[in-house]
Amino acid sequence: MKRWLFALxxxxxxxxxxxxxxxxxxxxxxxxxxxxxxxxxxxxxxxxDKDGIPYQCYADGSSSYNPLFVAAxxxxxxxxxxxxxxxxxxxxxxxWLAEHATQDEEGMWFAxxxxxxxxDMQAPWYSALTQxxxxxxxxxxxxxxxxxxxxxxxxxxxxxxxxxxxxxxxEANNALWYVEYPGKAxxxxxxxxxxxxxxxxxxWQISKDPIYQQLFERGHQSLVENLPRFDKNGFSLYSADGxxxxxxYHQMVTRQLAAIDAIKSHPSLKKxxxxxxxxxxxxxxxxxxxxxxxxxxxxxxxxxxxxxILAWLFLHLIRxxxxxxx
Numbered sequence: 051m052k053r054w055l056f057a058l059x060x061x062x063x064x065x066x067x068x069x070x071x072x073x074x075x076x077x078x079x080x081x082x083x084x085x086x087x088x089x090x091x092x093x094x095x096x097x098x099d100k101d102g103i104p105y106q107c108y109a110d111g112s113s114s115y116n117p118l119f120v121a122a123x124x125x126x127x128x129x130x131x132x133x134x135x136x137x138x139x140x141x142x143x144x145x146w147l148a149e150h151a152t153q154d155e156e157g158m159w160f161a162x163x164x165x166x167x168x169x170d171m172q173a174p175w176y177s178a179l180t181q182x183x184x185x186x187x188x189x190x191x192x193x194x195x196x197x198x199x200x201x202x203x204x205x206x207x208x209x210x211x212x213x214x215x216x217x218x219x220x221e222a223n224n225a226l227w228y229v230e231y232p233g234k235a236x237x238x239x240x241x242x243x244x245x246x247x248x249x250x251x252x253x254w255q256i257s258k259d260p261i262y263q264q265l266f267e268r269g270h271q272s273l274v275e276n277l278p279r280f281d282k283n284g285f286s287l288y289s290a291d292g293x294x295x296x297x298x299y300h301q302m303v304t305r306q307l308a309a310i311d312a313i314k315s316h317p318s319l320k321k322x323x324x325x326x327x328x329x330x331x332x333x334x335x336x337x338x339x340x341x342x343x344x345x346x347x348x349x350x351x352x353x354x355x356x357x358x359i360l361a362w363l364f365l366h367l368i369r370x371x372x373x374x375x376x
């Protein structure tokens with residue numbers, strides 16, 4: 051067999067397995083490599099400032115503190131308690147968020163200070179996803195500290211997720227949709243709404259306050275009613291009537307549907323979970339035809355060609371010693 055053809059077969063096998071089971075990790079590695087080589091990521095990466103506060107570096111070269119990721123890192127440290135460093139960072143990050151919040155009669159708010167042109171979001175803007183992540187953090191801090199101040203802050207966060215609110219869409223039959231990107235461009239985004247539901251249930255488990263269960267129930271109703279809007283050829287849409295989700299988000303919402311179904315079961319949740327999981331199990335090469343994403347296809351091709359060249363070089367190098375011994 052020709053060496054180049056044998057190298058191609060080896061490359062296709064390794065490449066296919068890698069992309070099938072580790073595509074998300076490959077894409078994240080590509081982001082970090084882009085940051086190292088170009089000084090900016092292909093999407094975004096996280097850095098820490100001198101005080102240990104995370105900030106995001108974006109593809110356009112800008113950077114900003116994102117309250118969603120600050121809260122997420124604080125929650126990560128919480129899971130490592132009682133480790134002393136985790137304790138320090140948990141207190142630091144939750145305190146930083148409280149200091150940088152604004153408050154009105156509708157609740158405590160955590161602004162995104164970076165514009166998001168893709169969905170026509172101009173700074174400052176607010177998100178139900180961010181609000182619920184901070185709510186979760188503050189509820190844990192209140193439980194852990196037994197401090198009335200943190201209890202008050204938790205209640206203020208909760209009010210921002212109760213109607214009327216700029217991060218909620220009130221629908222018929224008392225249903226609520228939690229809006230990740232308020233505005234006309236993409237008010238219905240699936241993974242954000244699902245994350246809010248799961249987190250509301252977690253906060254209810256912490257506090258046992260029935261308001262969180264009620265907010266979950268109303269959001270669950272909206273999810274079940276709107277799920278068909280997020281399906282296209284068996285793949286999930288990132289936003290209703292919008293673009294197909296990348297594999298990272300497709301896998302994420304598939305897991306989220308399973309988690310929500312475990313909390314409160316519904317046939318629609320099972321239907322779309324099974325349908326979307328089945329599509330994700332298709333070979334990546336076939337997925338490109340159903341969900342053609344230019345950057346994904348380019349990276350897929352580059353990694354395939356690179357691996358082919360490496361396989362050819364490897365076969366060439368091991369062939370040389372064999373020739374010498376003949």
